[in-house]
Amino acid sequence: MDKIYDVIIVGSGPAGMFAAERLSGENLSVLVVERGDEPSLRTDMNFGIGGAGTFSDGKLNLTSKIGGDPTSFGRTDEEIEQLIQKVDDVFNSVGAEGGYSGLSDMGSMELKRKAHSAGVEFIYAKQRHIGTDVLHIIIDRFYRKLAAEKNIQFSKNDRVKDIKKKDDLFFIETEQSKYWGKYLIAAPGRAGSYWLREQVKNLGVQTSYGPIDVGIRVEFPYEIYDKIATVMYDAKFRLYTKSFDDLVRTFCTNPRGFITKEVYDEFVLVNGHAKRDHKTVNTNFALLSRVSLTNPVEDSTAYGRDIARMAMTIGGGKPIIQRLSDLLNGRRSTWGRLAKSAITPTLMDVTPGDIGMVFPHRIVRNLIEGITVLDEIISGLLSNNTFLYAPEIKFYDTNYHVTPYMETTCKNFFVAGDASGHSRGIVYAAVTGIVAAEGVLVK
Numbered sequence: 282m283d284k285i286y287d288v289i290i291v292g293s294g295p296a297g298m299f300a301a302e303r304l305s306g307e308n309l310s311v312l313v314v315e316r317g318d319e320p321s322l323r324t325d326m327n328f329g330i331g332g333a334g335t336f337s338d339g340k341l342n343l344t345s346k347i348g349g350d351p352t353s354f355g356r357t358d359e360e361i362e363q364l365i366q367k368v369d370d371v372f373n374s375v376g377a378e379g380g381y382s383g384l385s386d387m388g389s390m391e392l393k394r395k396a397h398s399a400g401v402e403f404i405y406a407k408q409r410h411i412g413t414d415v416l417h418i419i420i421d422r423f424y425r426k427l428a429a430e431k432n433i434q435f436s437k438n439d440r441v442k443d444i445k446k447k448d449d450l451f452f453i454e455t456e457q458s459k460y461w462g463k464y465l466i467a468a469p470g471r472a473g474s475y476w477l478r479e480q481v482k483n484l485g486v487q488t489s490y491g492p493i494d495v496g497i498r499v500e501f502p503y504e505i506y507d508k509i510a511t512v513m514y515d516a517k518f519r520l521y522t523k524s525f526d527d528l529v530r531t532f533c534t535n536p537r538g539f540i541t542k543e544v545y546d547e548f549v550l551v552n553g554h555a556k557r558d559h560k561t562v563n564t565n566f567a568l569l570s571r572v573s574l575t576n577p578v579e580d581s582t583a584y585g586r587d588i589a590r591m592a593m594t595i596g597g598g599k600p601i602i603q604r605l606s607d608l609l610n611g612r613r614s615t616w617g618r619l620a621k622s623a624i625t626p627t628l629m630d631v632t633p634g635d636i637g638m639v640f641p642h643r644i645v646r647n648l649i650e651g652i653t654v655l656d657e658i659i660s661g662l663l664s665n666n667t668f669l670y671a672p673e674i675k676f677y678d679t680n681y682h683v684t685p686y687m688e689t690t691c692k693n694f695f696v697a698g699d700a701s702g703h704s705r706g707i708v709y710a711a712v713t714g715i716v717a718a719e720g721v722l723v724k
Protein backbone atom coordinates (compact mmCIF):
# COMPACT_ATOMS: atom_id res chain seq x y z
CA MET A 282 0.00 0.00 0.00
CA ASP A 283 1.14 3.63 -0.63
CA LYS A 284 2.15 5.94 2.19
CA ILE A 285 -0.52 6.57 4.81
CA TYR A 286 -0.73 10.21 5.93
CA ASP A 287 -1.76 11.02 9.46
CA VAL A 288 -3.98 13.85 8.22
CA ILE A 289 -5.25 14.80 4.78
CA ILE A 290 -6.75 18.26 4.37
CA VAL A 291 -8.92 18.87 1.32
CA GLY A 292 -8.74 22.52 0.27
CA SER A 293 -6.32 25.25 1.28
CA GLY A 294 -8.51 28.24 1.94
CA PRO A 295 -8.30 29.87 5.37
CA ALA A 296 -9.91 26.78 6.97
CA GLY A 297 -7.40 24.35 5.42
CA MET A 298 -4.36 26.60 5.94
CA PHE A 299 -5.11 27.35 9.59
CA ALA A 300 -5.81 23.66 10.22
CA ALA A 301 -2.41 22.86 8.69
CA GLU A 302 -0.77 25.57 10.78
CA ARG A 303 -2.26 24.17 13.98
CA LEU A 304 -1.10 20.64 13.11
CA SER A 305 2.45 21.68 12.26
CA GLY A 306 5.15 20.92 14.80
CA GLU A 307 3.17 17.96 16.16
CA ASN A 308 5.23 15.27 14.46
CA LEU A 309 2.40 14.30 12.12
CA SER A 310 2.51 13.77 8.35
CA VAL A 311 0.06 16.31 6.90
CA LEU A 312 -0.94 16.53 3.24
CA VAL A 313 -2.99 19.42 1.86
CA VAL A 314 -4.65 18.62 -1.46
CA GLU A 315 -5.67 21.73 -3.37
CA ARG A 316 -7.51 21.99 -6.66
CA GLY A 317 -5.80 25.25 -7.71
CA ASP A 318 -2.33 26.75 -7.89
CA GLU A 319 -0.14 28.64 -5.41
CA PRO A 320 -0.98 32.30 -4.72
CA SER A 321 1.60 33.90 -7.02
CA LEU A 322 0.65 31.69 -9.98
CA ARG A 323 -3.10 31.35 -9.67
CA THR A 324 -5.53 33.07 -11.99
CA ASP A 325 -8.79 31.70 -10.62
CA MET A 326 -10.73 33.69 -8.02
CA ASN A 327 -12.16 30.72 -6.10
CA PHE A 328 -9.67 27.90 -6.54
CA GLY A 329 -6.08 27.90 -5.33
CA ILE A 330 -3.97 28.16 -2.19
CA GLY A 331 -5.46 30.83 0.06
CA GLY A 332 -8.95 29.95 -1.19
CA ALA A 333 -11.72 32.31 -2.18
CA GLY A 334 -10.39 35.01 0.12
CA THR A 335 -6.97 35.36 -1.56
CA PHE A 336 -7.98 38.06 -4.01
CA SER A 337 -10.43 39.61 -1.59
CA ASP A 338 -9.48 42.63 0.42
CA GLY A 339 -9.32 40.67 3.64
CA LYS A 340 -11.89 42.34 5.80
CA LEU A 341 -11.32 40.43 9.02
CA ASN A 342 -14.26 40.41 11.40
CA LEU A 343 -12.46 40.00 14.71
CA THR A 344 -15.53 39.08 16.74
CA SER A 345 -17.53 35.96 17.50
CA LYS A 346 -20.67 37.94 16.59
CA ILE A 347 -20.00 38.05 12.82
CA GLY A 348 -19.44 35.19 10.41
CA GLY A 349 -20.71 32.29 12.47
CA ASP A 350 -22.49 31.11 15.58
CA PRO A 351 -20.37 29.40 18.27
CA THR A 352 -23.38 27.50 19.60
CA SER A 353 -23.91 25.82 16.21
CA PHE A 354 -20.82 23.70 17.00
CA GLY A 355 -21.10 23.65 20.76
CA ARG A 356 -18.70 26.47 21.63
CA THR A 357 -18.92 29.64 23.68
CA ASP A 358 -18.26 33.22 22.58
CA GLU A 359 -15.26 33.36 24.93
CA GLU A 360 -13.65 30.30 23.35
CA ILE A 361 -14.14 31.69 19.86
CA GLU A 362 -12.81 35.13 20.84
CA GLN A 363 -9.57 33.47 22.03
CA LEU A 364 -9.19 31.58 18.76
CA ILE A 365 -9.90 34.76 16.79
CA GLN A 366 -7.02 36.42 18.61
CA LYS A 367 -4.79 33.52 17.50
CA VAL A 368 -5.94 33.98 13.89
CA ASP A 369 -5.11 37.68 14.06
CA ASP A 370 -1.69 36.85 15.57
CA VAL A 371 -0.92 34.54 12.65
CA PHE A 372 -1.83 37.31 10.18
CA ASN A 373 0.55 39.60 12.08
CA SER A 374 3.30 36.98 12.04
CA VAL A 375 3.24 36.91 8.23
CA GLY A 376 3.31 40.67 7.84
CA ALA A 377 -0.24 42.05 8.09
CA GLU A 378 -0.09 45.58 9.44
CA GLY A 379 -2.70 47.89 11.01
CA GLY A 380 -6.07 48.53 9.37
CA TYR A 381 -8.18 48.17 12.53
CA SER A 382 -11.60 49.85 13.03
CA GLY A 383 -14.56 49.43 15.37
CA LEU A 384 -12.43 50.08 18.42
CA SER A 385 -14.15 53.06 20.01
CA ASP A 386 -17.67 52.77 21.43
CA MET A 387 -17.96 56.54 21.44
CA GLY A 388 -17.95 56.77 17.64
CA SER A 389 -20.71 54.21 17.27
CA MET A 390 -23.32 55.98 19.43
CA GLU A 391 -24.86 58.19 16.73
CA LEU A 392 -25.01 55.29 14.29
CA LYS A 393 -26.68 53.06 16.86
CA ARG A 394 -29.25 55.77 17.58
CA LYS A 395 -30.05 56.25 13.88
CA ALA A 396 -30.30 52.50 13.37
CA HIS A 397 -32.67 52.08 16.31
CA SER A 398 -35.01 54.80 15.10
CA ALA A 399 -35.16 53.14 11.65
CA GLY A 400 -35.90 49.74 13.22
CA VAL A 401 -32.50 48.37 12.17
CA GLU A 402 -29.92 46.45 14.19
CA PHE A 403 -26.38 47.79 13.89
CA ILE A 404 -23.76 45.17 14.81
CA TYR A 405 -20.71 47.01 16.04
CA ALA A 406 -17.42 45.11 16.40
CA LYS A 407 -13.68 45.13 15.92
CA GLN A 408 -12.57 44.73 12.32
CA ARG A 409 -9.47 44.85 10.24
CA HIS A 410 -9.00 45.75 6.56
CA ILE A 411 -5.90 44.37 4.84
CA GLY A 412 -6.57 45.40 1.21
CA THR A 413 -6.76 43.48 -2.09
CA ASP A 414 -3.34 44.75 -3.11
CA VAL A 415 -1.73 43.35 0.06
CA LEU A 416 -3.64 40.21 1.11
CA HIS A 417 -2.39 37.86 -1.63
CA ILE A 418 1.22 38.73 -0.70
CA ILE A 419 0.49 37.84 2.94
CA ILE A 420 -1.18 34.56 1.94
CA ASP A 421 1.78 33.69 -0.26
CA ARG A 422 4.11 34.23 2.70
CA PHE A 423 1.86 32.09 4.92
CA TYR A 424 1.88 29.28 2.34
CA ARG A 425 5.67 29.37 1.95
CA LYS A 426 6.10 29.28 5.71
CA LEU A 427 3.84 26.22 6.01
CA ALA A 428 5.56 24.40 3.15
CA ALA A 429 9.20 25.34 3.84
CA GLU A 430 9.41 25.77 7.60
CA LYS A 431 6.51 23.79 9.00
CA ASN A 432 6.83 20.60 7.02
CA ILE A 433 3.33 20.67 5.51
CA GLN A 434 3.13 18.88 2.17
CA PHE A 435 0.98 20.50 -0.54
CA SER A 436 -0.34 18.81 -3.66
CA LYS A 437 -1.35 21.68 -5.95
CA ASN A 438 -3.51 21.68 -9.07
CA ASP A 439 -4.86 18.40 -7.76
CA ARG A 440 -8.62 18.22 -7.51
CA VAL A 441 -10.08 15.56 -5.21
CA LYS A 442 -12.60 13.55 -7.16
CA ASP A 443 -13.61 10.89 -4.72
CA ILE A 444 -13.52 10.20 -0.97
CA LYS A 445 -14.03 6.67 0.36
CA LYS A 446 -13.58 5.03 3.71
CA LYS A 447 -11.97 1.61 3.81
CA ASP A 448 -11.88 0.12 7.30
CA ASP A 449 -10.43 2.90 9.46
CA LEU A 450 -8.64 4.72 6.63
CA PHE A 451 -9.76 7.33 4.14
CA PHE A 452 -8.99 6.70 0.49
CA ILE A 453 -8.76 9.88 -1.59
CA GLU A 454 -8.70 9.75 -5.36
CA THR A 455 -7.50 12.94 -7.06
CA GLU A 456 -6.79 14.04 -10.60
CA GLN A 457 -3.10 13.27 -10.06
CA SER A 458 -2.92 10.44 -7.59
CA LYS A 459 -4.42 8.36 -4.79
CA TYR A 460 -3.80 8.94 -1.08
CA TRP A 461 -4.54 7.22 2.20
CA GLY A 462 -5.13 9.07 5.45
CA LYS A 463 -6.06 8.29 9.06
CA TYR A 464 -7.90 11.57 9.58
CA LEU A 465 -9.60 13.79 7.04
CA ILE A 466 -10.37 17.49 7.30
CA ALA A 467 -12.65 18.53 4.43
CA ALA A 468 -12.49 22.28 3.77
CA PRO A 469 -13.40 22.82 0.11
CA GLY A 470 -15.19 26.15 0.67
CA ARG A 471 -18.39 27.43 -0.82
CA ALA A 472 -17.33 26.50 -4.35
CA GLY A 473 -16.71 22.91 -3.26
CA SER A 474 -19.66 22.54 -0.92
CA TYR A 475 -22.03 21.02 -3.47
CA TRP A 476 -19.40 18.46 -4.47
CA LEU A 477 -18.69 17.59 -0.83
CA ARG A 478 -22.36 17.21 -0.06
CA GLU A 479 -22.67 14.59 -2.81
CA GLN A 480 -19.47 12.83 -1.65
CA VAL A 481 -20.45 12.35 1.96
CA LYS A 482 -23.79 10.74 1.21
CA ASN A 483 -22.20 7.28 1.34
CA LEU A 484 -20.07 7.94 4.43
CA GLY A 485 -22.81 8.17 7.01
CA VAL A 486 -22.28 11.90 7.46
CA GLN A 487 -25.42 13.60 8.71
CA THR A 488 -26.34 17.01 7.34
CA SER A 489 -29.37 19.22 7.26
CA TYR A 490 -30.37 22.08 5.00
CA GLY A 491 -29.80 25.62 6.17
CA PRO A 492 -30.86 28.95 4.69
CA ILE A 493 -29.17 30.80 1.83
CA ASP A 494 -28.84 34.53 1.25
CA VAL A 495 -29.94 35.91 -2.12
CA GLY A 496 -29.48 39.50 -3.19
CA ILE A 497 -27.53 42.22 -4.92
CA ARG A 498 -24.48 44.45 -4.76
CA VAL A 499 -25.45 48.05 -4.17
CA GLU A 500 -23.01 50.70 -5.51
CA PHE A 501 -23.21 54.41 -4.73
CA PRO A 502 -21.02 57.54 -4.39
CA TYR A 503 -18.48 57.07 -1.60
CA GLU A 504 -19.29 60.42 0.02
CA ILE A 505 -22.59 59.19 1.49
CA TYR A 506 -20.89 56.36 3.42
CA ASP A 507 -17.59 58.02 4.33
CA LYS A 508 -18.60 59.06 7.85
CA ILE A 509 -19.90 55.58 8.68
CA ALA A 510 -16.67 53.97 7.41
CA THR A 511 -14.66 55.93 9.97
CA VAL A 512 -16.77 54.33 12.73
CA MET A 513 -16.75 50.78 11.32
CA TYR A 514 -15.18 49.93 7.97
CA ASP A 515 -17.75 47.24 7.06
CA ALA A 516 -20.77 48.22 9.18
CA LYS A 517 -23.31 45.43 9.54
CA PHE A 518 -27.01 46.36 9.42
CA ARG A 519 -29.86 43.87 9.82
CA LEU A 520 -33.59 44.42 9.56
CA TYR A 521 -36.81 42.46 9.15
CA THR A 522 -39.00 43.59 6.27
CA LYS A 523 -42.54 44.83 6.91
CA SER A 524 -44.08 42.88 4.03
CA PHE A 525 -42.75 39.41 4.81
CA ASP A 526 -40.90 39.69 8.13
CA ASP A 527 -37.84 38.32 6.31
CA LEU A 528 -34.26 39.05 7.35
CA VAL A 529 -32.41 41.50 5.09
CA ARG A 530 -28.82 42.41 5.91
CA THR A 531 -25.83 44.29 4.58
CA PHE A 532 -22.62 42.35 4.14
CA CYS A 533 -19.07 42.95 2.87
CA THR A 534 -19.02 46.73 2.51
CA ASN A 535 -16.18 48.09 0.39
CA PRO A 536 -15.61 51.79 0.93
CA ARG A 537 -14.15 53.30 -2.27
CA GLY A 538 -13.91 49.78 -3.69
CA PHE A 539 -14.77 47.69 -6.73
CA ILE A 540 -17.50 45.29 -7.80
CA THR A 541 -16.09 42.02 -9.09
CA LYS A 542 -17.28 38.78 -10.68
CA GLU A 543 -17.27 35.52 -8.73
CA VAL A 544 -17.03 32.84 -11.41
CA TYR A 545 -18.25 29.31 -10.76
CA ASP A 546 -18.37 26.29 -13.03
CA GLU A 547 -22.01 26.84 -13.99
CA PHE A 548 -22.75 30.51 -13.29
CA VAL A 549 -21.34 33.90 -12.39
CA LEU A 550 -22.15 35.83 -9.23
CA VAL A 551 -21.08 39.28 -8.07
CA ASN A 552 -18.96 40.26 -5.10
CA GLY A 553 -16.86 43.26 -4.04
CA HIS A 554 -13.44 44.29 -2.72
CA ALA A 555 -11.33 47.34 -1.93
CA LYS A 556 -7.63 48.03 -2.21
CA ARG A 557 -5.56 49.59 0.50
CA ASP A 558 -3.94 52.22 -1.73
CA HIS A 559 -5.89 52.51 -5.00
CA LYS A 560 -9.33 53.98 -4.21
CA THR A 561 -12.37 54.47 -6.47
CA VAL A 562 -15.08 57.10 -6.02
CA ASN A 563 -17.73 54.43 -5.34
CA THR A 564 -18.63 52.37 -2.28
CA ASN A 565 -20.51 49.07 -2.43
CA PHE A 566 -22.06 46.48 -0.17
CA ALA A 567 -24.06 43.29 -0.54
CA LEU A 568 -27.73 43.49 0.38
CA LEU A 569 -29.05 40.00 1.02
CA SER A 570 -32.46 38.51 1.68
CA ARG A 571 -32.54 35.30 3.74
CA VAL A 572 -34.31 32.33 2.16
CA SER A 573 -35.26 29.28 4.25
CA LEU A 574 -37.24 26.49 2.67
CA THR A 575 -39.34 24.07 4.67
CA ASN A 576 -41.06 20.77 4.06
CA PRO A 577 -41.60 19.41 1.42
CA VAL A 578 -38.86 21.38 -0.38
CA GLU A 579 -35.85 21.99 1.85
CA ASP A 580 -32.97 22.03 -0.60
CA SER A 581 -32.08 25.72 -0.62
CA THR A 582 -28.93 25.03 -2.68
CA ALA A 583 -30.98 23.77 -5.59
CA TYR A 584 -33.21 26.84 -5.33
CA GLY A 585 -30.22 29.22 -5.22
CA ARG A 586 -28.56 27.50 -8.17
CA ASP A 587 -31.77 27.80 -10.20
CA ILE A 588 -31.86 31.54 -9.48
CA ALA A 589 -28.19 31.88 -10.46
CA ARG A 590 -28.82 30.06 -13.73
CA MET A 591 -31.86 32.24 -14.42
CA ALA A 592 -29.64 35.30 -13.97
CA MET A 593 -27.17 33.80 -16.46
CA THR A 594 -29.96 33.45 -19.01
CA ILE A 595 -31.26 36.99 -18.54
CA GLY A 596 -27.73 38.46 -18.46
CA GLY A 597 -26.48 36.50 -21.48
CA GLY A 598 -23.77 34.87 -19.35
CA LYS A 599 -22.85 38.05 -17.45
CA PRO A 600 -24.07 39.61 -14.20
CA ILE A 601 -26.91 42.09 -14.52
CA ILE A 602 -26.64 45.77 -13.68
CA GLN A 603 -29.64 48.00 -13.11
CA ARG A 604 -30.15 51.55 -11.92
CA LEU A 605 -32.15 51.55 -8.70
CA SER A 606 -34.63 54.01 -10.22
CA ASP A 607 -35.21 51.66 -13.18
CA LEU A 608 -36.00 48.78 -10.83
CA LEU A 609 -38.37 50.99 -8.82
CA ASN A 610 -40.13 52.06 -12.03
CA GLY A 611 -40.43 48.54 -13.42
CA ARG A 612 -38.21 48.97 -16.48
CA ARG A 613 -34.92 47.43 -17.57
CA SER A 614 -31.73 49.46 -17.61
CA THR A 615 -29.83 50.20 -20.79
CA TRP A 616 -26.33 51.66 -21.16
CA GLY A 617 -28.08 54.95 -22.05
CA ARG A 618 -30.07 54.97 -18.81
CA LEU A 619 -27.02 53.99 -16.74
CA ALA A 620 -25.15 56.97 -18.21
CA LYS A 621 -27.69 59.28 -16.56
CA SER A 622 -26.28 58.39 -13.16
CA ALA A 623 -23.67 60.72 -11.66
CA ILE A 624 -21.31 57.76 -11.05
CA THR A 625 -19.74 55.16 -13.36
CA PRO A 626 -19.97 51.41 -12.62
CA THR A 627 -16.74 49.85 -11.37
CA LEU A 628 -17.61 46.58 -13.15
CA MET A 629 -18.27 47.02 -16.88
CA ASP A 630 -18.40 43.36 -17.97
CA VAL A 631 -22.13 43.25 -17.18
CA THR A 632 -25.46 43.34 -18.99
CA PRO A 633 -27.89 46.17 -18.29
CA GLY A 634 -31.17 44.47 -17.51
CA ASP A 635 -34.02 43.98 -15.08
CA ILE A 636 -33.41 42.34 -11.72
CA GLY A 637 -37.19 42.05 -11.40
CA MET A 638 -37.02 39.40 -14.15
CA VAL A 639 -34.44 37.34 -12.22
CA PHE A 640 -35.49 37.17 -8.59
CA PRO A 641 -38.85 36.05 -7.23
CA HIS A 642 -41.18 38.91 -6.27
CA ARG A 643 -40.68 38.32 -2.54
CA ILE A 644 -36.92 38.80 -2.77
CA VAL A 645 -37.25 41.94 -4.92
CA ARG A 646 -39.73 43.43 -2.44
CA ASN A 647 -37.43 42.62 0.48
CA LEU A 648 -34.45 44.25 -1.22
CA ILE A 649 -36.35 47.40 -2.14
CA GLU A 650 -37.71 47.69 1.41
CA GLY A 651 -34.20 47.16 2.74
CA ILE A 652 -32.75 50.00 0.65
CA THR A 653 -35.64 52.26 1.61
CA VAL A 654 -35.10 51.71 5.33
CA LEU A 655 -31.30 51.91 5.07
CA ASP A 656 -31.64 55.30 3.38
CA GLU A 657 -32.58 56.64 6.83
CA ILE A 658 -29.09 55.66 8.03
CA ILE A 659 -27.06 55.97 4.82
CA SER A 660 -28.70 59.14 3.59
CA GLY A 661 -28.65 59.36 -0.23
CA LEU A 662 -28.82 55.61 -0.89
CA LEU A 663 -32.33 55.77 -2.37
CA SER A 664 -31.19 57.76 -5.38
CA ASN A 665 -30.95 57.83 -9.17
CA ASN A 666 -27.20 57.48 -8.77
CA THR A 667 -27.38 54.05 -7.14
CA PHE A 668 -26.55 50.93 -9.17
CA LEU A 669 -27.60 47.36 -8.37
CA TYR A 670 -25.77 44.25 -9.59
CA ALA A 671 -27.18 40.72 -9.47
CA PRO A 672 -27.00 38.00 -8.47
CA GLU A 673 -25.08 37.85 -5.19
CA ILE A 674 -25.84 34.52 -3.51
CA LYS A 675 -24.30 33.05 -0.36
CA PHE A 676 -24.60 29.28 -0.27
CA TYR A 677 -24.12 28.32 3.40
CA ASP A 678 -26.81 25.77 3.05
CA THR A 679 -25.47 22.35 3.96
CA ASN A 680 -25.14 22.21 7.69
CA TYR A 681 -23.00 19.36 9.02
CA HIS A 682 -23.89 17.83 12.36
CA VAL A 683 -20.63 18.17 14.24
CA THR A 684 -19.04 17.83 17.66
CA PRO A 685 -17.36 20.87 19.29
CA TYR A 686 -14.25 19.71 17.40
CA MET A 687 -15.96 19.78 14.01
CA GLU A 688 -15.99 15.98 13.75
CA THR A 689 -18.91 14.74 11.69
CA THR A 690 -21.05 11.69 12.36
CA CYS A 691 -18.46 9.71 10.36
CA LYS A 692 -15.61 8.84 12.74
CA ASN A 693 -12.34 10.79 12.08
CA PHE A 694 -13.99 12.82 9.30
CA PHE A 695 -13.84 16.53 10.17
CA VAL A 696 -15.28 19.49 8.25
CA ALA A 697 -14.17 23.10 8.41
CA GLY A 698 -14.82 26.43 6.78
CA ASP A 699 -17.70 27.64 4.65
CA ALA A 700 -18.50 24.17 3.25
CA SER A 701 -19.32 23.02 6.79
CA GLY A 702 -22.22 25.46 7.12
CA HIS A 703 -20.63 26.81 10.32
CA SER A 704 -18.62 29.72 8.91
CA ARG A 705 -19.27 32.68 6.63
CA GLY A 706 -16.00 34.51 6.20
CA ILE A 707 -12.23 34.32 6.50
CA VAL A 708 -11.92 34.50 10.29
CA TYR A 709 -14.60 31.96 11.23
CA ALA A 710 -13.36 29.64 8.47
CA ALA A 711 -9.88 29.85 10.01
CA VAL A 712 -11.30 29.28 13.50
CA THR A 713 -13.18 26.14 12.46
CA GLY A 714 -9.98 24.90 10.78
CA ILE A 715 -8.05 25.32 14.04
CA VAL A 716 -10.86 23.62 15.97
CA ALA A 717 -10.85 20.64 13.57
CA ALA A 718 -7.06 20.36 13.86
CA GLU A 719 -7.35 20.38 17.64
CA GLY A 720 -9.96 17.63 17.31
CA VAL A 721 -7.40 15.51 15.47
CA LEU A 722 -4.77 16.28 18.11
CA VAL A 723 -7.14 15.33 20.95
CA LYS A 724 -7.58 11.94 19.30
Ligand SMILES: Cc1cc2nc3c(=O)[nH]c(=O)nc-3n(C[C@H](O)[C@H](O)[C@H](O)COP(=O)(O)OP(=O)(O)OC[C@H]3O[C@@H](n4cnc5c(N)ncnc54)[C@H](O)[C@@H]3O)c2cc1C
Nearest residue numbers: 292294296316328332333334340441470473698699706707
Ligand atom coordinates in the same frame (compact mmCIF):
# COMPACT_ATOMS: atom_id res chain seq x y z
C1 LIG B 1 -14.50 38.16 -3.99
C2 LIG B 1 -14.62 37.71 -2.57
C3 LIG B 1 -14.40 38.60 -1.55
C4 LIG B 1 -14.49 38.19 -0.22
N1 LIG B 1 -14.20 39.08 0.76
C5 LIG B 1 -14.19 38.67 2.05
C6 LIG B 1 -13.77 39.53 3.08
O1 LIG B 1 -13.38 40.67 2.84
N2 LIG B 1 -13.81 39.08 4.37
C7 LIG B 1 -14.24 37.82 4.69
O2 LIG B 1 -14.24 37.46 5.87
N3 LIG B 1 -14.62 36.97 3.71
C8 LIG B 1 -14.60 37.36 2.41
N4 LIG B 1 -14.97 36.48 1.42
C9 LIG B 1 -15.40 35.14 1.82
C10 LIG B 1 -14.19 34.31 2.20
O3 LIG B 1 -13.26 34.33 1.16
C11 LIG B 1 -14.63 32.89 2.53
O4 LIG B 1 -15.59 32.95 3.55
C12 LIG B 1 -13.45 32.03 2.98
O5 LIG B 1 -12.43 32.05 2.03
C13 LIG B 1 -13.91 30.62 3.27
O6 LIG B 1 -12.80 29.86 3.58
P1 LIG B 1 -12.76 28.28 3.34
O7 LIG B 1 -11.39 27.85 3.72
O8 LIG B 1 -13.91 27.66 3.98
O9 LIG B 1 -13.00 28.07 1.77
P2 LIG B 1 -12.28 28.68 0.51
O10 LIG B 1 -11.55 29.91 0.82
O11 LIG B 1 -13.32 28.72 -0.55
O12 LIG B 1 -11.20 27.58 0.12
C14 LIG B 1 -11.55 26.31 -0.29
C15 LIG B 1 -10.41 25.72 -1.10
O13 LIG B 1 -10.73 24.37 -1.42
C16 LIG B 1 -10.34 24.09 -2.74
N5 LIG B 1 -11.16 22.99 -3.24
C17 LIG B 1 -12.50 23.00 -3.49
N6 LIG B 1 -12.90 21.80 -3.94
C18 LIG B 1 -11.78 21.03 -3.96
C19 LIG B 1 -11.54 19.68 -4.34
N7 LIG B 1 -12.52 18.87 -4.79
N8 LIG B 1 -10.27 19.20 -4.27
C20 LIG B 1 -9.25 19.99 -3.81
N9 LIG B 1 -9.44 21.27 -3.45
C21 LIG B 1 -10.69 21.79 -3.52
C22 LIG B 1 -10.56 25.38 -3.49
O14 LIG B 1 -9.74 25.44 -4.64
C23 LIG B 1 -10.20 26.43 -2.44
O15 LIG B 1 -8.85 26.84 -2.54
C24 LIG B 1 -14.86 36.86 0.08
C25 LIG B 1 -15.09 35.95 -0.96
C26 LIG B 1 -14.96 36.35 -2.26
C27 LIG B 1 -15.19 35.34 -3.35
